[in-house]
Structures are given as structure tokens and as C-alpha cells.
Amino acid sequence: MLRGRGEARRPRERRNRPSGQFQVTIMRQIEFDNGEVRIDASIVADGLGMALPLLREGMRAGSITSLAERGVDADLGRHRLTFFSEHRRFRVVVDATGAIIQRSALDFGDAALPASVRKPGG
Secondary structure, X not given: XXXXXOOOXXXXXXXXXXXXXXXXXXXXXXXXXXXXXXXXXXXXXXXXXXXXXHHHHHHHHOOOEEEEEXXXXXXXXXXXXXXXXXXXXXXXXXXXXXXXXXXXXXEOOOOOOOHHHHOOOO
């Protein structure tokens, strides 16, 4: 079970903040460092269906946002990382070693991403 902000045992979750506050960097894996998660920017760019320079531009402008959730109970040790652009949501679930165990993307084409898609667990 993954819990949202305000629920027990989740002090470091970040909700829909500009990705500049979620560490995205060039590397070949997902790493954990002092409670922070670092993900290779090319994974995010690919998942959002955009070129790396456009991802960086969107992060700086605040049009690319992210949500990080930590697993509890049966999902302890897992993290769900979700990235949002105007028309697409990309999500990865990783284990405690940083290995991606699930990837998914929703693409709404020319339509704006519905608010319901931006909710944790949605």
C-alpha cells in the first residue's frame, strides 16, 4: 500500500511540486541518497515522450511536476515516482535497490491532463 501526504509513516513525500525540487539528473539508474530519490532524466523524458532539452526546459518553467510516494506495509521498500506534463503522466515503481519494477504512462493527446490523474494512487 502506498500512502499519501498526511497519512502515517510518510514524512518526506512531495506532491505536485516543480520537478526542480525532485532531483532529476543524468545517470543510468535510480538512486537513493539521504531520503532523496535521483532518477536519470532520460528515463523521465522517454516516459513523458519528450526530448531531454524539453524536459529540462519544462522543469525550469514548472510545467513538469512530480510526486514521490513511499511504500508501507506490503509495499515497504518500494517507491512510486510520478511525473506530469501538460498532456501526459509517467509513473515508475522501484524497489529498495532502485530497480524499476513497473512503468506506465497515460497520454491524453491534445487534451489537458485531468485533475483526477494528478491524485496519488490515481
